[in-house]
Amino acid sequence: MSQRMPVLFIAHGAPPLLDDAAWMAELAAWGNALPKPKAILMISAHWEARPVTLGATSTLPLVYDFYGFPERYYQLKYPSPGAPALAARVQDLLGAKGVPVASDPARGLDHGAWVPLMAMYPDADVPVLQLSLPTLERAPLLALGRPLAPLRDEGVLICGSGFLVHNLRLLGQPVPAWAPAFDQWLADAILRGDTDALVRLDHPSATLAHPRTEHYVPVLVAAGAADGERKVSFPITGFWWGPFSKRSVQWG
Numbered sequence: 001m002s003q004r005m006p007v008l009f010i011a012h013g014a015p016p017l018l019d020d021a022a023w024m025a026e027l028a029a030w031g032n033a034l035p036k037p038k039a040i041l042m043i044s045a046h047w048e049a050r051p052v053t054l055g056a057t058s059t060l061p062l063v064y065d066f067y068g069f070p071e072r073y074y075q076l077k078y079p080s081p082g083a084p085a086l087a088a089r090v091q092d093l094l095g096a097k098g099v100p101v102a103s104d105p106a107r108g109l110d111h112g113a114w115v116p117l118m119a120m121y122p123d124a125d126v127p128v129l130q131l132s133l134p135t136l137e138r139a140p141l142l143a144l145g146r147p148l149a150p151l152r153d154e155g156v157l158i159c160g161s162g163f164l165v166h167n168l169r170l171l172g173q174p175v176p177a178w179a180p181a182f183d184q185w186l187a188d189a190i191l192r193g194d195t196d197a198l199v200r201l202d203h204p205s206a207t208l209a210h211p212r213t214e215h216y217v218p219v220l221v222a223a224g225a226a227d228g229e230r231k232v233s234f235p236i237t238g239f240w241w242g243p244f245s246k247r248s249v250q251w252g
Contacts (some may be wrong), residue, residue: 145224
């Protein structure tokens with residue numbers, strides 16, 4: 001049996017993260033500290049598709065799903081191998097729970113996947129499969145993660161990718177007082193294993209932290225896949241470009 005893999009939630013930044021030497025070093029150190037995965041299953045804030053859909057199982061051009069950045073970011077490559085065996089296994093695990101699964105063989109990795117992976121696995125030598133968000137409803141996404149838990153014992157690194165605090169309307173402004181308070185409230189709930197609190201999200205600053213919740217809900221899929229894991233750490237914390245939490249989570 002493979003070494004049991006942790007489950008991650010990664011604050012994925014944006015392409016300028018790749019020019020942030022401190023954050024790149026933190027991500028690289030995190031990647032180096034983890035067991036080498038046989039494959040990576042990525043759930044990014046930047047792919048919503050119903051039903052659950054699996055991206056390319058072969059190496060494809062990246063999705064440059066961002067606008068107004070310098071041209072060099074649109075030339076970046078991350079030629080990770082596809083993961084057809086993992087796709088088949090995910091279909092089996094979800095299918096056994098009655099979850100319909102579709103395939104989109106023409107879709108490459110979006111920046112929620114490839115930006116942090118460039119820092120953590122720069123050799124692009126680990127097969128990567130991306131799984132869509134079929135909904136933004138929180139309880140179903142927590143439930144979606146649970147059948148994926150056996151992958152941890154098969155050498156697969158399950159990664160949610162988004163931000164625990166994400167408000168584009170305040171981009172570049174000073175970090176408001178509510179942002180670290182909300183970030184710490186989430187951290188405390190994660191440490192307690194309080195998935196009910198993560199689903200309810202009834203903090204008074206929740207709508208400020210997430211005017212739309214696509215960057216939040218990948219943490220629920222990851223928490224579901226962690227399946228009650230009580231060993232929790234936060235390898236990276238802090239804020240970036242105003243109210244964007246860098247807090248990343250490792251279960252296990």
